[in-house]
Amino acid sequence: MTLEADVLAAYPAEVPIPAGAVADALAAANAKTPRVLVVLDDDPTGTQSVADLPVLTRWEASDFTWAFEHIARSGCSPAVYVLTNSRSLDPAEAAVRSEEVVRNALAAAGSLEKLRLGFVSRSDSTLRGHYPLEPDVIAATVADATGEKTDGVVLVPAFPDAGRVTIGGVHYMRGTGDAAGTLTRVSATEFAKDATFGFTTSVMPAYVEEKSHGRFAADSVIVLDLNIIRAGAAASDPVDGAQISANAIADAIEAATNSTPIVADIVTENDLRALSLGLEEAERRGKKLLYRVGPPFGRARIGQEIRTELSGAEAYAGNTPSEAGGLIVVGSHVGVTTRQLKALTEQHSSARIVEIDVEKLLAAETAAAADAYLDQTVETVVEALRGGDVIVHTSRLLIKTDDPAESLRIARTVSAAVVAVVNRTLKTFPPRFVIAKGGITSSDVAAHGLEIRHAIVRGPMLPGIVSLWEPVDGPAKGIPYIVFAGNVGDDQSLADVTRKLSSTF
Template sequence: MIMEKELLAEYPAEVPVDPREVAASVAATGRVLVVLDDDPTGTQSVSDLPVLTRWDVEDFAWALGTGAPAVYVLTNTRSLDPAEAQARNREAVDHALTAAREAGVPLGFVSRSDSTLRGHFPLEPDAIAATLAERTGEPTDGVVVVPAFPEAGRITVGGVHYTRDGQGGLVPVAETEFARDATFHYSSSHLARYVEEKSGGRWPAEDVIVLDLHAVRGGAAGIADLLEPAAGSTPVVVDVVTENDLRALALGLAEAERRGKKLLYRVGPPFVRARIGQEQRAPLTGDEVPAGGTGPVGGLVVVGSHVGVTTRQLKALTDRHSHATTVELPVEAVLDPDRAEAQLTETVGAVVAALAEGDVVLHTSRLLVRSEDPSESLRIARTVSAAVVAVVNRTLRTAPPRFVVAKGGITSSDVAAHGLEIRHAMVRGPMLPGIVSLWEPVDGPARGIPYVVFAGNVGDDGSLAEVVRKLSTTF
């Protein structure tokens, strides 16, 4: 057992950093960060920022017009195959640059992905860097890899990425269920070796720059000095344990960029908050959540994720919320072309009828259908997600819920963009400390309906029930 307290004893204490100092460094450049989010859960650490589910030039024009220091773009590439993910990243960067040129706004780019290392890496940063080089003529010097997400129990120490076990211990992330993901599996918790593994040896571990806690807590100038050798998209992996570490890193990155370094970022959720100097917002209370729809009594909770914590959270919600109706969408039926349509019709009817009486919990059956072929696993996941989206969209058209909570990355992305037809929204803040994001749609048929994005792999067993309790009138 690796104990966090003992592991950190060999490193200097964290250094308090005022987020206003970071914000001032961002304001001085006038730069806006464009965050290409491979699923919508990256917004859970920020507040009052625009989010897009489409990335045409006019969408970016709207987002840049808000004056926000960062813009989230829901690319949903974690659900796509590599070729599709690459094309989507390149298109989004190209359109962002066009909109920024017309608005006279300088941009930086962030590739936001999973704090448990699942996703298309290094493909996505490579796609961004290639597009920037083609459009601007400027090469990328370094790709800064910061997966840490302390609020969700993911930290990096000594170049090794861990997840907290809740009892003061640390588990190397490669020893968790996340590393056995059907599509994005990996074998190393040591980030430099992870880079070597995922890049197929293109970047040997010894060529990766490592910023450990000595460097991160040693001052901005020292961080910038260590980044000086970066060239040709050199990977840079970073230790982070606390929010102050992220802010200290932000100052070091700002200094490196002031010296002329061109950097891209591959990060977990809280990086952007720290990089723009945003305070950690307290969780929204029930009184701060928009009132929602005026039709049915109930809200809709949609659960698609199959990781263990989600299944436990689903059980806790249904055990505690006695007034909620549970509707199961059988995965086997929606994967059968001869049964799928009849199953969808039946499920929509059940959901609409139950919303008139109270909240509804719609979940896919807990049997995980998967394949040894990563592409086939993605196809299965996308088919199931499309069925969930169809139920949500037909329900919205018939009886708009008072609120919607979507649990799981692919689920919450597809529900937002296609089920609720959200194109533009504002991220209002977290529903729990540092995790679980509430969006307010500003257009489309779901305008004004509170929408909660809940990652599959965050929170304790009671977290889903706690969020629904804040939103519900019948809990």
């Protein structure tokens, strides 16, 4: 591990930039032709850093029309999140889905007067996902549909709220507890050993070379290090400092062409805002950019303030809470999730715990046998909801395989079981609230378990992390839905969120 203070000592201090400065720059750029950012979110946890934006789990042109009209009508920030769930797909399926989303978004925008689109590929802050496939497909689809070629793909995996920062082109995870103040390279964490999306380096240019199989050499990657992001640090006036940084960033990007990878150092929200101003300046000069980013980039790019965490009362605002218990669904197997589950079950003594036995499910000889097992599970859950909260989790033994395709198949089988339990429970006895823990889990629960098609993300349940969606249609309308990434928060976070929403905890 490395001390963060020692690493940062080589760089200037951050440039103080209010969110309003980014919003003003965006408003000026959008004065004649409004632009909406379409965020292809490879699991729904990308929404945890934003507030009051539309979310889609389907992507027909009509869905985009609903979102664009909501933005125009409500006056919310100009962005829409599209839940592609592509991290649960194989590469061919992920490519098809990305192309569908982009083509349908462009078609919907084309039917409206004076609306242009920007595209963001939102992915994991610990570097897992279909890269460079997804930005490649977005760029190719935009070029085919509009003739517009992409000059650069900006990589911003940092997520300071969750302890992921990039310094000197190296991506780190911050330590917590006794290790606070330290940095560990992400390649030395459990996330780098992911069965499907593993990687060997935290040096971002080398990561780009590794994942592109040499198509982009490490030395061809443009690195916007903190010397560039914070170029205006010495200015006496913060406005001047912000402009100096913006110009330095745009100057550094000037050479980008043909989807050149561009890596950005980020440690603070001010760094994200400085980057956003620089990207806006680069685009004003004519650069065509796509973005491959972690969750907080979208917030900074559209000039949103950091939303304070929602209270329990705010979570139910406008709706009457059910008398039923709440449903907490845990599918993720990363270490922090298992620790959070342990803390919740120890503290929430009145909650009923129901385990989905993955080994039993996979060993079922027929689909009917697996279905019967799930029916029994639903009966147990529904009965327990009548008296209080229910924690449904998959068995903690992670079944591993060296075959990435087989790993995905197992993950899909387990996720389908979780979805079936949630959906049958919803149709039988709707819960007071639903929390889904894990990226793929929360995606499948939203789109299929709760049958959400359109939702509004209202804000975070904890500072900077864990988003609350308000479903606006379907059988889950009015039920607060909490999207909780598997790899964020401390050991108490799941218990803290549950306590806010529960009537029995």
